[in-house]
Amino acid sequence: MVTESEPRCMFVTNFCPHYRVQTFALLAKYLKVKFLFYSAGGESYWQAEHGVQHGEFEHEYLSGVEIARTRIAPALVARLWMEEYDVTIKCINGKFALPVSYLISRLRRKPFVLWTGIWQTLQTPIHQLMFPVTRYLYRHADAIVAYGEHVKRYLVDQGVNEEKVFCAHHAVDNSAYNRSVSNEEIERLRESLNIPSKDRVILYVGRLEDGKGLEVMLHAFSQLQGSDVTFVLAGKGSAQVSLEQLAEALGIAERIRFAGYVQVEETPTWYAVAYALVLASVTAANGHKECWGLVVNEAMNQGVPVVASDAVGAAAGGLIQHGENGFIVPEGDVAGLVWSLQALLNDPELRERMGRDARTRISLWDNERMVSGFRRAVEYAWVRRQCRG
Numbered sequence: 001m002v003t004e005s006e007p008r009c010m011f012v013t014n015f016c017p018h019y020r021v022q023t024f025a026l027l028a029k030y031l032k033v034k035f036l037f038y039s040a041g042g043e044s045y046w047q048a049e050h051g052v053q054h055g056e057f058e059h060e061y062l063s064g065v066e067i068a069r070t071r072i073a074p075a076l077v078a079r080l081w082m083e084e085y086d087v088t089i090k091c092i093n094g095k096f097a098l099p100v101s102y103l104i105s106r107l108r109r110k111p112f113v114l115w116t117g118i119w120q121t122l123q124t125p126i127h128q129l130m131f132p133v134t135r136y137l138y139r140h141a142d143a144i145v146a147y148g149e150h151v152k153r154y155l156v157d158q159g160v161n162e163e164k165v166f167c168a169h170h171a172v173d174n175s176a177y178n179r180s181v182s183n184e185e186i187e188r189l190r191e192s193l194n195i196p197s198k199d200r201v202i203l204y205v206g207r208l209e210d211g212k213g214l215e216v217m218l219h220a221f222s223q224l225q226g227s228d229v230t231f232v233l234a235g236k237g238s239a240q241v242s243l244e245q246l247a248e249a250l251g252i253a254e255r256i257r258f259a260g261y262v263q264v265e266e267t268p269t270w271y272a273v274a275y276a277l278v279l280a281s282v283t284a285a286n287g288h289k290e291c292w293g294l295v296v297n298e299a300m301n302q303g304v305p306v307v308a309s310d311a312v313g314a315a316a317g318g319l320i321q322h323g324e325n326g327f328i329v330p331e332g333d334v335a336g337l338v339w340s341l342q343a344l345l346n347d348p349e350l351r352e353r354m355g356r357d358a359r360t361r362i363s364l365w366d367n368e369r370m371v372s373g374f375r376r377a378v379e380y381a382w383v384r385r386q387c388r389g
Contacts, residue, residue, distance in 0.1 A: 007086035007382045008032040012076070012101050013115075014039035014093060017046070018264050019294055021055040022173040026371045028057035031378060034085070035059035038073035038097050042066070047207065047236070049261050070095040080104040087378055089145075092116035102137060111381035114138070115374075117147035117170065117291035117313060119154040124286045135159070142381035145374055147292055148317025164380060168373025170292045170317070174366050176265075177301035178359070181272035189269050193257045199230045202341060203274035203304075205267065205295045208237030208258075211288065213280030213309060213331065215246060220280075220337035222250040226345065234259045234270055271302035275351065276344050279308045282331045289313070296320060300362035303355035307340045309333070319365060325358040 015037045016024060027033055037059060041052040052061070064073035076097055080088070081104055088110050090101040105112040114137060121131060138144065138160050146152045147170045156162050195201060202221065206212060214233070221231045233243070233256070240258060247253040262270060271277070277299040281290040292313035296306050300319075306326035308315045315328045322328045327343070329336030344351045 006030075006032050007111075007378065008084065009034070009087045009089055009378060010080065010083065010085040011035045011089040012080070012094075012097060013037060013091040014043065014071070014097070015041045015052040015061070016055060016059070017041075018050060018053050019172050021053050022176075023171070023367050023370060024057050024059075025055045026367050027374055030371060030375055033058070033089075034083075036076060036079055037061045038064055038076050038094065039071050040064075045207075047261065050264065072096050076100060077104070081108070085110070087111045087113060087382055089113045089115060089374070089378070092118055098137070099133075102141075109385075111142040111378075111385040112140075113143045113145060113374075113377050113381050114141040115145040115168070116155075117151055119147075119151045119291070119313065119316065120283075120287050120289050122287045127286065142385060143377040145377045147313060148319075150313060150316035150318075164377075166373045166377040166380070168370045168377075169319075169365055170294065170297070170313070171365055171367050171370040172294055172297045172301075174297075174301055174362060177268050177271070177298045178362075179268055181269050181302070185269045186273055189273055193230075193232060193259060195230045195232075195257070195273075196228070198228050200228060200275035200345065201273050202229060202231045203234065203270060203277050203299070204232070204279065205234045205262070205270065205277070205298075206279070206293075208233065208235050208239045208243060210239060211281060211284045211290075212239075213282045213311075214239060214243055216280045216282065216309075216332055216334055216337065217278055218243065218246050218250060218252070218256075219334045220341065221255075222252045223334070223338045224342060224345065227255075229275075229345065230255055230257060232257045232259055232270075232274075234262045234267075236261045267298060268302060271299045271304050274299065274302075274304050276326075276341060277304050277306045278337070278341070279306065279312050279314075280329075280331070280337060281309055281311045283311050289316075292317065297362060297365065300325065300358035303359045305344060305351060305354035305358055307337060307344075319361065321357070321361065325354050325361055 062073040062075045088105040247256045290312045296314040309331040311331040320326045327340035
């Protein structure tokens with residue numbers, strides 16, 4: 001619980017998504033913290049249907065404008081300059097918010113804690129131009145909170161002092177996803193998707209966009225042996241038409257279900273229907289990799305093994321253990337996906353064992369563990385700053 005000796009933190013990030021409500025509320029139980037959100041959730045990677053959230057923690061959504069694809073929130077400057085706090089916590093994104101937060105922290109002599117899930121150097125001209133600035137922030141932040149060990153390894157490779165990097169292992173509210181799903185719920189969903197009673201379901205949950213490895217998944221599905229399998233894609237996006245055309249060309253359209261957007265609160269039933277979850281993300285042309293892939297956490301809460309590519313943060317970060325609670329395959333490797341999915345389909349006992357291991361591992365991968373990473377980073381930054389005077 002919060003004590004008087006705790007430093008007051010100003011946590012600056014773009015918005016509160018549904019999967020961070022519990023995280024932020026839990027953090028507020030341990031730290032004196034105020035959240036400043038500077039976006040309305042219009043980011044290209046964010047599905048508008050998700051919306052933005054509020055919670056039982058002190059917070060404020062700041063108004064702003066979009067200029068040249070940059071969110072400008074003038075009130076952020078005033079809040080950071082005028083309000084009383086001891087430590088700044090800032091996520092890695094925000095072309096305006098990130099430098100402003102860092103600069104004001106330095107001017108006010110406040111410790112600066114950076115939160116990041118990036119584990120690669122992006123290759124676009126603008127990112128290459130700005131990378132020296134990004135690397136400067138990495139090296140000069142008082143502490144860094146990383147999504148997982150994969151991010152920590154990347155930061156150390158960039159010359160960051162390992163001592164100041166703290167892992168806040170990316171988590172979800174497990175209680176929202178591990179609930180018992182009744183057979184009636186499962187059967188209703190299967191009927192609504194017109195899935196034959198004998199079929200096992202391979203599931204993908206997420207946006208239908210480039211970078212998700214969806215074409216790789218369809219090619220792999222077309223090579224699976226046996227006809228008692230249905231591939232369900234739960235999500236929407238600009239790639240749907242081309243994916244439907246590819247499914248037709250591969251002769252598997254009758255075994256594919258494009259389910260559209262699924263409400264967050266309904267997803268546990270979808271995971272309960274699944275025999276396995278697949279997330280075959282690939283590195284984008286600009287060098288971007290999947291920072292994490294929280295659908296992995298969600299599915300494991302229902303005891304679902306996961307087959308993922310090595311371009312997925314949850315694989316690189318250690319949540320997926322190859323051969324124990326799923327399989328990790330090289331990105332773009334159709335044959336590897338086929339082998340992994342076929343191994344699960346051919347061996348129900350293997351699938352059950354991996355499902356049990358998934359439940360066990362995810363039970364330890366919770367928000368308490370995630371928040372502890374933030375707490376340790378704040379303490380480290382605060383103590384070192386006080387020692388330096």
